[in-house]
Amino acid sequence: MKFWGIRLGSIALAVVAALLIGMVAQQVGTTGSRLIALAGLYVTLAVSLNLINGITGQFSIGHAAFYQVGAYTAAFMATQAFAGRPITATYLLMMIGISAVAAGIAGLLIGLPSLRLKGDYLAIVTLGFGEILRIIVQNVQQLGGSYGINVNKANPTELVPMIWLLAMLCIAMCRNLLQTAQGLSFLSVREDEVASGAMGVNVTKTKVTAFVIGSAFAGAAGALLAHNEGFINPQSFGMDVSFIILTMVVLGGTGSITGSVVAALALFTLPELLRDAPAMPLNGIIGTLVGISMLVGVIKLAMDNRSLGREVWSSRVMAGIGIALVVGVAASFLTNMIPALANRTIAAAELRMVIFSAVLIIVMLLRPQGIFGHREFSLAALFGKRLETGVRA
Amino acid sequence: MFEPTLLVAELNFSALPQQILNGLMFGAIYALVALGYTMVYGVLRLINFAHGEVFMVGAYTALFVSWQMGYFTGAEGLQRASNPGVLILMLLAAMVVCGLLGFVIERFAYRPMRNQPRIASLITAIGVSLLLQYGGALVLPVSPPRSIIEQVNPYEGNLTIPIVPKDQALGVKLEEARQADVAAKAALADAITRAGVGSEFDLPESDEPIRDAALDSRNKLREAEFQYNKTGMSLNIPRGQGIMVLTTILLMAALSWLVLRTKTGREMRAVSHDFDSASLMGVDVNRIVTITFLIGSALAGAGAMMCSTFLGTPLTSFVGVMWGVKAFVAAVLGGIGNITGAVLGGLLIGLAETLVVWAGGSMFKDAIAFVILIVVLLFRPGGIMGSAKVEKV
Numbered sequence: 001m002k003f004w005g006i007r008l009g010s011i012a013l014a015v016v017a018a019l020l021i022g023m024v025a026q027q028v029g030t031t032g033s034r035l036i037a038l039a040g041l042y043v044t045l046a047v048s049l050n051l052i053n054g055i056t057g058q059f060s061i062g063h064a065a066f067y068q069v070g071a072y073t074a075a076f077m078a079t080q081a082f083a084g085r086p087i088t089a090t091y092l093l094m095m096i097g098i099s100a101v102a103a104g105i106a107g108l109l110i111g112l113p114s115l116r117l118k119g120d121y122l123a124i125v126t127l128g129f130g131e132i133l134r135i136i137v138q139n140v141q142q143l144g145g146s147y148g149i150n151v152n153k154a155n156p157t158e159l160v161p162m163i164w165l166l167a168m169l170c171i172a173m174c175r176n177l178l179q180t181a182q183g184l185s186f187l188s189v190r191e192d193e194v195a196s197g198a199m200g201v202n203v204t205k206t207k208v209t210a211f212v213i214g215s216a217f218a219g220a221a222g223a224l225l226a227h228n229e230g231f232i233n234p235q236s237f238g239m240d241v242s243f244i245i246l247t248m249v250v251l252g253g254t255g256s257i258t259g260s261v262v263a264a265l266a267l268f269t270l271p272e273l274l275r276d277a278p279a280m281p282l283n284g285i286i287g288t289l290v291g292i293s294m295l296v297g298v299i300k301l302a303m304d305n306r307s308l309g310r311e312v313w314s315s316r317v318m319a320g321i322g323i324a325l326v327v328g329v330a331a332s333f334l335t336n337m338i339p340a341l342a343n344r345t346i347a348a349a350e351l352r353m354v355i356f357s358a359v360l361i362i363v364m365l366l367r368p369q370g371i372f373g374h375r376e377f378s379l380a381a382l383f384g385k386r387l388e389t390g391v392r393a
Numbered sequence: 394m395f396e397p398t399l400l401v402a403e404l405n406f407s408a409l410p411q412q413i414l415n416g417l418m419f420g421a422i423y424a425l426v427a428l429g430y431t432m433v434y435g436v437l438r439l440i441n442f443a444h445g446e447v448f449m450v451g452a453y454t455a456l457f458v459s460w461q462m463g464y465f466t467g468a469e470g471l472q473r474a475s476n477p478g479v480l481i482l483m484l485l486a487a488m489v490v491c492g493l494l495g496f497v498i499e500r501f502a503y504r505p506m507r508n509q510p511r512i513a514s515l516i517t518a519i520g521v522s523l524l525l526q527y528g529g530a531l532v533l534p535v536s537p538p539r540s541i542i543e544q545v546n547p548y549e550g551n552l553t554i555p556i557v558p559k560d561q562a563l564g565v566k567l568e569e570a571r572q573a574d575v576a577a578k579a580a581l582a583d584a585i586t587r588a589g590v591g592s593e594f595d596l597p598e599s600d601e602p603i604r605d606a607a608l609d610s611r612n613k614l615r616e617a618e619f620q621y622n623k624t625g626m627s628l629n630i631p632r633g634q635g636i637m638v639l640t641t642i643l644l645m646a647a648l649s650w651l652v653l654r655t656k657t658g659r660e661m662r663a664v665s666h667d668f669d670s671a672s673l674m675g676v677d678v679n680r681i682v683t684i685t686f687l688i689g690s691a692l693a694g695a696g697a698m699m700c701s702t703f704l705g706t707p708l709t710s711f712v713g714v715m716w717g718v719k720a721f722v723a724a725v726l727g728g729i730g731n732i733t734g735a736v737l738g739g740l741l742i743g744l745a746e747t748l749v750v751w752a753g754g755s756m757f758k759d760a761i762a763f764v765i766l767i768v769v770l771l772f773r774p775g776g777i778m779g780s781a782k783v784e785k786v
Contacts, residue, residue, distance in 0.1 A: 059512055061519070113771050119511055120440045121770055124721070128763035131718075135760040239714070243523060250516050282531065289528075293501075300505055346531055354531065357523035360516060365505055368513040 014168045022161035033156045037228045039268045040163035041221045046248040046264035047170045047257055048217035053246070054254035055174065056210035057190030059119055062126030063245045065133050066215035068237035069106045070099035070222025072137060075149040075232055087154045092162055092227065096220045103219020104212045111211030115204055118193075130242060138234045148233025151226045163224050170217045174257050175376075186210055190255070240353065247360050253370025258377040263370075270355065277348035283335035285346060289358065291328025295320050296362050303366070405751075407626050410556065412751040413744065418634050420743020421641040422704070425696035426720035427727070427735040428648065429495075429689030435665035435730040436685050438511070439503065442518035445717015446525035447494055447690045451487040451697030452708055453533055458486045480702065484640070487698035488691040495690025496683060504679075522717075529710030548632040548703075559625030563617070570610070570617040577603075577610040633703040644695055645736060648688070652732060657684060665730060715759060719746075722766040728779020737777060741765075 021040075025033035049063045074095045085091060114125045138146045177183040185206045188196035197203045226232050248267050252259025298320025302313055336342045363370065426448055433441045462479050502521045506514040581593060584600045593604050652658040663671040664681045672678040700706050700716070723742040727734025742762055749761045769776060 059515070113767075117770055117774065120515060121725075121774065123515065124440070124725070125767055125770055127718075128722075128766050132760045132763045132767075135757060139756045240523075243519060246516070246519070254512075285531070297501065304505075341532055350531060353523060353527035357520045357527060360520035361502060361524065364509075364513055364517040364520060365502075368506070368509045 010172075014165065014172070018161040018164040018168065021164045022157060025156055025160040030156075033160055034228065035272060037156070037160050037163050037224075039265060040160070040167045041225055041228070042245070042248065042264045042268045043167040043261055044163075044170045044217055044221040045245045046252070046260040047167070047174055048214040048221075049245050050249045050252075050255070050257060050260040051174050051177075051186075051217075052210050052214040053249050054256065054260070055178070055190065056186045056207060058207055058210065059123045060126040060211070060214075061123045061246050062128075062130035062242050063214075063218055064237040064239070064241040065110075065126070065130035066103040066106055066218035067222040067225070067241070068130075068133060068137070068234070069103040069215075070219025071226045071232045071237070072143060072149070072222075073099045073102040073219065074223035074226045075151045076143065078151050078226070079149060087152055087158075087227065089158050089162065092154060092158065092224070095223045095227070096162075096166065099223035100216040100220040103222065104216035106219070107212045107215025108208065110215075111208045115207050127239065127242070130237070130239065134234045134237060144233070146234060148231060149226075150231050151229075153230035154227040159224065159228055163221075163228070166217075166220055166224065171257055171261065173213070173217075244356060247356050250370055251359065251363050253372035253374065255374045256370065256372035256376055258375070259370055259372030262372070267356065267359075271349070271352040274348040274351060274355075279345040279347050280351075282341055282344040282346050283332040285351065286335045287328040287330075287332025289354075290331035291324040292358070292362070294327045295324035296365055298323060300365050405623060407557075407623050408751065410626055411628055412747045414628055414630065416744035416747035417740055418630075418638055418743070419704075419747060420723075420740035421638050422696045422700050422739075423716075423720050423723045423742050424736040424739025425641055425644065426693050426716060427723035427739045428645075428732065429693045430721050430724040431727070431729055431732060431735040432661075432685050432689045434724070435732075436661065436668070436682055437503070437507075438668075439514055440518065440721065441498075441503075441686075441689075442515070442717075443498055443502075443521040443525060444689070444693060444720070445713030445715075446522050446529070447491050447498075447713070448693045448697045448716050448720075449525070449529065449708075449710060449713030450494055451491040451694030452701040452706070452712060453529075454487045454490040454694065455483040455698040455701050456708060458483045483702065484695055484698050487694035489694075491694025491697070492687040492691035495686040495693075499683060499686040504682075526710055526714065533708075533710050535709050548636055550632055552630040552632055552635060554628040554630070556626040556628065557624075559621060563621045563624055567614075567617040567621045570614045574607075574610040574614040577607040581607040631703070637699045637703045640695070640699060644692060648692070649732070651688070657681070661685060719762045722762045725766060726769050726776055728776030731776065731778045734776055734778030 021036065025036045028036070045063060045067060049060065052058050052060045052063075077095065077098060082091070110126065110129050114122050117125060137143050143149065177186065185196065185201040186209075188199070188201055189203055189206050193203055244267070248264045249260050251267065252261070252263030299317060302316040302320070367373075426444070429444050429447070430441060433439060433444070459479065462482070498521055502517050503514060506517050580603055584596060584603045585593060588596055588600060590596060593607070596604055652661060660671070660676045660681050661684070663674065663676055664678055668678065671681075697716075701708060706712060719742055720739065723738035724735045725738070726741060727736070727738030729735075742765065745761050745765060746758055749755070750758055754761075
C-alpha cells in the first residue's frame with residue numbers, strides 16, 4: 001500500500017511539475033518557452049546517453065544520430081503521412097511513439113554488431129554511424145537534402161509539458177532501473193564484463209537493452225524537437241551536438257543521473273547567457289584561458305602530491321593563483337603585440353564551444369569521475385537518514 | 394532521389410588508371426597522417442583525437458611561413474619564384490611547430506591522465522581537439538583569399554605518360570568538328586555585327602538558323618571531344634604532386650630506419666610490445682612517449698604542408714577533422730599500432746575515395762571512409778596487418 005502510494009504520488013507530482021513548467025513557459029514569451037523546451041530535450045538526451053555511457057559503460061559518442069533518426073522520422077511522418085492533421089496532444093504522443101520505435105530500431109542495428117567492439121573502437125563506430133547517417137540524409141531529396149524539412153510547430157502550451165514529462169520519464173526510468181535486479185546487471189557490465197559474464201549476466205542482452213532504451217529516448221526527444229523548432233536540417237545533428245551531450249554526461253559524472261541533469265541544465269543555460277553578453281576583447285580571452293590552464297596545472301600538481309600537508313597545499317594553491325594571474329596578464333599583453341590579433345573583439349556567442357572544450361579538459365584533469373562522481377541526489381541523504389533497504393547505485 | 398548512376402556502361406574506364414594514380418597520391422598523405430595515429434596508439438593505446446588538429450596547425454604554419462617569405466595575398470608584383478628553398482623552409486617549419494604542439498599536448502593533457510581509466514583520457518583528447526578547432530576559429534583566417542598552391546608551388550604542369558595511344562580516326566573527326574565550330578562562330582559574329590545587336594539572342598528572326606547552326610556545331614565539338622578523350626590511356630602526374638609523393642616516401646624511409654635500426658626505435662618497439670615490462674627493463678618510457686608524439690606530429694605537419702601546397706585544400710580551423718578521421722580509419726584499416734599497416738591503409742583509403750568519385754558517387758566521398766571503418770571493425774577488428782588480441786583475464 002505504501003509502495004503504491006509513493007508511486008502514484010510521484011507520478012502525480014511529475015505531472016503537476018510538468019504543467020507548472022508549461023505555465024511558466026507561457027509567461028516568458030516565445031523565445032523563453034523555446035529555451036525551456038530545448039533545456040528539457042537536452043536533459044532527456046543527457047540522461048539517456050548516461051544510461052549507455054555511464055551506467056552500462058559502453059562508450060558511445062554518436063548520440064546525435066539517434067536524435068536525428070527521431071527528428072527525421074517525426075518530420076517525415078508529419079509532412080507525408082499525417083499532413084494537415086491538427087497537432088494535438090494525442091498526435092504528439094503518437095509521434096513520440098513512432099520516433100522512439102524508429103530510433104530504438106536504429107539503436108538495435110548499431111548495438112548488435114558493435115558489441116564485438118570495446119572502448120575506443122565502439123566510440124569510433126558510433127561516431128562514424130552518425131556521420132554516415134548525416135551524409136545520407138543530406139543527399140536524399142525526399143528528406144529535404146541539405147536544406148531540411150519544414151514541420152508545423154506545435155502549440156507550446158501542450159509541447160512544453162510533454163517535453164518535460166518525457167525528461168522526467170527518462171529520469172524515473174533510469175533511476176528505477178538501478179533499483180532492480182536487472183539494473184544491477186547494467187552496473188556489473190560496466191564494472192567488469194568478463195566477471196559479470198562469469199556470474200551469469202547476459203552481457204550482450206544487457207548492452208543491447210541499454211543501447212535500445214537510450215536511443216529510443218533520444219529519438220522521442222528528436223520528435224519533440226522537430227515540432228518545437230518547426231524546421232530541421234542535417235547540420236543540426238553534427239558531431240558537435242554529440243560532443244555537447246557527451247560533455248554533459250561526463251561533466252556531471254558518468255553514471256550519475258543527478259549529475260547528467262544538473263550538467264545538462266548548466267551547460268545549456270551558460271551559452272544562452274553568453275548570447276546577450278557584449279563582445280569581449282580577444283587578448284582578454286586568451287589571457288584568461290592561459291591563466292586558467294596555469295592554475296589548473298598547479299592545482300593538479302598539488303593534488304597529485306598527496307603527502308603535502310594542508311598548509312603547504314593551500315600555500316601552493318595561493319602561489320598558483322598568483323602565477324596564473326601574472327602569466328594570464330602577460331599572455332594578454334603578448335597577444336596585443338601580434339599585429340593581426342591586436343585590438344580584436346570576439347562575440348560572446350562564438351565562445352560557446354571553446355568554453356565547452358575547456359570545461360571538458362579541466363574537469364577531466366581535476367576530477368576524472370565528474371562533478372557528482374557516481375553519487376545521486378536523494379531526499380534520504382539530504383535529511384541524514386540512511387537507506388536500509390533497496391539497492392544503492 | 395537515388396539515380397542508378399552506378400551502371401557499368403556509364404563508367405569511363407579509360408580514366409580508371411588516372412583515377413587509381415590520383416587515389417594513391419592522395420593516399421600517400423593519408424598514410425603520413427595515419428602514421429601519427431598508429432605510433433601513438435602503439436605506445437600508449439590512446440586514440441589521439443587531437444591529431445587532426447595538429448594537421449590543421451601544420452597547414453596554417455606553412456601558410457604563415459609563405460606569407461612571411463613575401464607570398465602574401467595581394468602582392469601582385471611578386472614574381473612566382475621557382476624556389477624550392479621556400480618549400481623546404483615551409484616543410485621544416487610545419488614539422489617543427491607540429492612536433493612541439495604534439496609534445497605540449499602530450500605533456501599537459503595526456504600525461505596527467507595516464508593512470509586514469511582509458512575513457513577519461515579519450516574524453517580529454519576530444520576536449521583538446523575541440524579546443525583547438527573552436528579556439529583556432531577565433532584567431533585564424535578562414536580560407537585566405539588565394540590559396541598557397543597558386544603562389545608558392547614552383548612545380549607546374551603535368552608529367553604525361555602515354556599508355557594506349559588515342560584513336561587517330563576520332564582525332565581527325567575532332568579536328569574537323571573544331572574547324573566547323575570556328576567557321577560557325579565566325580558566321581554568328583558576322584551576323585551579330587551585321588544586325589548591329591548586342592548579343593546572339595537579340596538577332597532578328599531571319600538570322601536564327603545561323604545561331605542554331607553555331608549551337609549545333611558547339612554541341613558536335615563537345616561530343617567529338619568527349620569521344621576522343623575516352624579513347625586511349627595516359628597518366629597525368631602534376632609535377633607538384635610527384636614531388637609530394639617523393640617527399641612522403643623519403644619521410645617514410647627515414648621513419649622505418651629510425652624504428653628498425655636505431656636504439657630509440659628498438660625502445661619504441663619494446664614499449665609498444667609491453668609498456669610495463671619495457672619500463673622494468675630500463676627503457677625511459679616517458680622519453681619514448683615524448684619522442685613518439687614529436688615524430689608522429691611532425692609527420693602530420695609534413696603531410697599538412699604538402700597537402701595545402703600541392704593539393705590546394707581550402708583552409709579553415711576545421712580542416713583537420715575530416716583528414717584526421719580518415720587517417721584514423723586508414724590506421725585502423727591497416728591494423729592500428731602497425732606502421733606498415735598504416736601506410737597500406739592510407740593508400741587504400743585514398744584509392745577508395747577516388748574510385749567512389751569516379752563511379753559517380755561524389756556526394757558519398759566523405760561517407761566511404763566510415764563505411765570501410767565499420768566493415769573492417771566488424772569483420773576483422775585487428776585490421777589487415779594486425780592481429781586481434783585475445784583478452785586475458
